[in-house]
Amino acid sequence: MILRLENLLPFPLEDQDVSVSQVWKKNKEFNSGKFMRLQAASGKGKSTLIHIIYGRRKDFTGKVFFEGTEVGNFSPSKWAEVRQQKFSIVFQELMLFPDLTGFENIFLKLKLTGYYEKEIIPEMAERLGAGRLLQKKCGIMSFGERQRIAIIRALMQPFEWLLLDEPFSHLDPGNSKLAAELIAEECKKRNAGALITALEQDDFFNYDETVIV
Amino acid sequence: MNRLLWKILLSKQGKWQFFIAGTGLCAGLLIMLLSVQLYGDLQQVLKTQQSREDEPAYLLINKEVSLLNTFDKTISGFKTEEIEDFNKQKFILDIGEFQTNRFGISADLTMQIGFSTDLFFESVPNEFIDNVPDEFIWEAEKKFIPVIVSTEFLNLYNFGYAMTQGLPQLPKAAIQMIPFDVTLSGKGKKQKFSARVVAFSERIPSVLVPWEFMNWANAEFADGTKAPSRLIIKVSDPGDEQLKNYLAEKKFITNTERMGVQKAGAVLKMFVTIAATIGLLFVGLSFVIFLINFQLILSRAQQEIDMLLLLGYTRQSISRLLNFQFVMVLILVAIIAWLAHLMAVNKVHGFFAENGFILQSEHLIPFIAGISLLALMLVVNVVVMRFSVR
Numbered sequence: 001m002i003l004r005l006e007n008l009l010p011f012p013l014e015d016q017d018v019s020v021s022q023v024w025k026k027n028k029e030f031n032s033g034k035f036m037r038l039q040a041a042s043g044k045g046k047s048t049l050i051h052i053i054y055g056r057r058k059d060f061t062g063k064v065f066f067e068g069t070e071v072g073n074f075s076p077s078k079w080a081e082v083r084q085q086k087f088s089i090v091f092q093e094l095m096l097f098p099d100l101t102g103f104e105n106i107f108l109k110l111k112l113t114g115y116y117e118k119e120i121i122p123e124m125a126e127r128l129g130a131g132r133l134l135q136k137k138c139g140i141m142s143f144g145e146r147q148r149i150a151i152i153r154a155l156m157q158p159f160e161w162l163l164l165d166e167p168f169s170h171l172d173p174g175n176s177k178l179a180a181e182l183i184a185e186e187c188k189k190r191n192a193g194a195l196i197t198a199l200e201q202d203d204f205f206n207y208d209e210t211v212i213v
Numbered sequence: 214m215n216r217l218l219w220k221i222l223l224s225k226q227g228k229w230q231f232f233i234a235g236t237g238l239c240a241g242l243l244i245m246l247l248s249v250q251l252y253g254d255l256q257q258v259l260k261t262q263q264s265r266e267d268e269p270a271y272l273l274i275n276k277e278v279s280l281l282n283t284f285d286k287t288i289s290g291f292k293t294e295e296i297e298d299f300n301k302q303k304f305i306l307d308i309g310e311f312q313t314n315r316f317g318i319s320a321d322l323t324m325q326i327g328f329s330t331d332l333f334f335e336s337v338p339n340e341f342i343d344n345v346p347d348e349f350i351w352e353a354e355k356k357f358i359p360v361i362v363s364t365e366f367l368n369l370y371n372f373g374y375a376m377t378q379g380l381p382q383l384p385k386a387a388i389q390m391i392p393f394d395v396t397l398s399g400k401g402k403k404q405k406f407s408a409r410v411v412a413f414s415e416r417i418p419s420v421l422v423p424w425e426f427m428n429w430a431n432a433e434f435a436d437g438t439k440a441p442s443r444l445i446i447k448v449s450d451p452g453d454e455q456l457k458n459y460l461a462e463k464k465f466i467t468n469t470e471r472m473g474v475q476k477a478g479a480v481l482k483m484f485v486t487i488a489a490t491i492g493l494l495f496v497g498l499s500f501v502i503f504l505i506n507f508q509l510i511l512s513r514a515q516q517e518i519d520m521l522l523l524l525g526y527t528r529q530s531i532s533r534l535l536n537f538q539f540v541m542v543l544i545l546v547a548i549i550a551w552l553a554h555l556m557a558v559n560k561v562h563g564f565f566a567e568n569g570f571i572l573q574s575e576h577l578i579p580f581i582a583g584i585s586l587l588a589l590m591l592v593v594n595v596v597v598m599r600f601s602v603r
């Protein structure tokens with residue numbers, strides 16, 4: 001699915017100089033299946049861009065197109081469909097339910113999409129060294145532990161784009177590498193692209209392009 | 214149902230509100246069910262009660278007795294127009310006039326019970342009398358007057374007069390065997406007749422003689438005519454509102470005893486209706502508490518709902534969960550209320566049976582009423598939820 005942004009500008013950035021950005025107040029296309037690195041310093045709107053694409057924020061001017069269709073008029077049920085079929089996401093703040101265990105948080109998504117058998121959950125958790133986290137409530141996990149649960153949850157559905165908002169911020173390089181491998185594998189299975197935000201240069205993925213936000 | 218959604222959302226609800234609302238709903242439903250049940254059962258009893266009595270019913274009508282009648286005797290009579298107007302009313306099946314004697318009558322019972330008295334006679338057409346034997350017919354050449362007397366008069370004599378005066382009590386059969394002499398007088402003539410009680414009437418409290426005899430005797434011993442002072446009417450429903458209003462408006466008086474059962478029934482029904490209203494009020498208020506509780510869940514769980522929507526859950530799936538919970542509550546409440554209802558009906562019927570009323574239970578109507586009420590609440594809840602999960 002081609003993702004096209006036209007002349008976007010979020011309200012909070014209205015009084016800022018966005019001339020160096022390749023996204024804000026520009027026209028930008030992301031071609032299907034590509035791995036795109038969204039790079040900028042803090043406060044330049046990386047997360048905001050992710051949220052705009054995912055339909056979470058409406059406080060912007062300009063337009064977003066999915067495969068040529070403007071998303072501004074999507075109904076809530078259309079957005080639900082998009083979030084079950086087209087886009088998956090790992091929020092920077094993760095959005096896990098603190099009263100549910102790791103397994104339950106992941107299963108909440110799997111139950112909705114039925115994309116995998118539920119045996120996949122311990123398998124993936126083991127690969128990320130998070131097997132023992134499955135029975136633990138997310139409220140009492142460290143941020144890094146929760147990050148791995150959120151990543152696995154994001155893989156429990158079909159998608160054409162995977163949105164990752166600083167997904168490895170609290171993981172050590174070893175664990176980051178394991179997670180990146182799993183993510184790349186899963187994207188390849190689906191022929192999906194990924195938008196990954198980062199503060200600075202990294203080599204977790206074979207990026208097709210780095211976009212300055 | 215998604216157990217995890219349940220866990221996320223329903224941990225947010227006020228358990229006390231939920232419990233109180235459930236109890237209130239249950240109590241309200243029970244009161245309402247009982248009311249509907251008793252209303253139907255009473256209706257049944259009143260119907261059979263009514264049909265057991267004369268069906269259709271006969272009522273005696275006269276004008277109110279006031280000081281005016283005391284001085285001007287014509288006022289208490291019914292005018293021809295009044296009778297015609299009465300007869301035109303659609304609740305009247307038939308109407309009969311009472312004819313009274315306008316001559317002197319004295320009965321001599323000295324031989325029988327040492328008793329001599331002036332008497333009065335009245336006549337109504339035979340079809341209005343409940344008990345007409347073959348002998349009740351006037352044949353001038355026989356000089357015999359058949360008489361029908363009210364059972365009440367006999368009772369009055371037997372249990373009032375005879376007891377206190379030391380006279381013998383008389384069974385019906387004995388009275389019917391005793392002939393007595395009657396002397397009619399008027400227009401300067403006097404004539405002796407033989408008379409005998411041939412039957413007793415439950416319906417008409419009077420001393421009745423055949424219509425033809427009264428015609429003949431009035432012509433023979435009196436001049437002119439006299440308006441009837443009493444009427445007997447045949448109606449299908451003595452409790453009919455229109456009838457009551459008509460009588461009140463015209464200042465007509467009736468023997469109201471039969472209407473009494475209807476009146477008691479009406480009072481009971483009124484109480485039952487009030488109870489049903491209270492029950493409905495209970496149900497309504499509890500329902501509102503439920504709705505408020507759901508609103509409370511939704512506002513407390515706003516963040517969770519937002520997260521669920523971001524995961525791709527739909528508003529419908531969330532409101533469906535709350536509706537599902539409500540359905541569960543309704544089913545539980547309905548079962549408890551119904552069981553309590555059956556037990557209570559049993560008790561109430563026992564109470565009525567002790568007082569001589571056998572109530573028959575028809576459970577279908579309260580059942581349908583209960584189900585309809587629950588269905589209505591469910592629909593309202595679904596609609597409210599649709600607007601609330603935003």
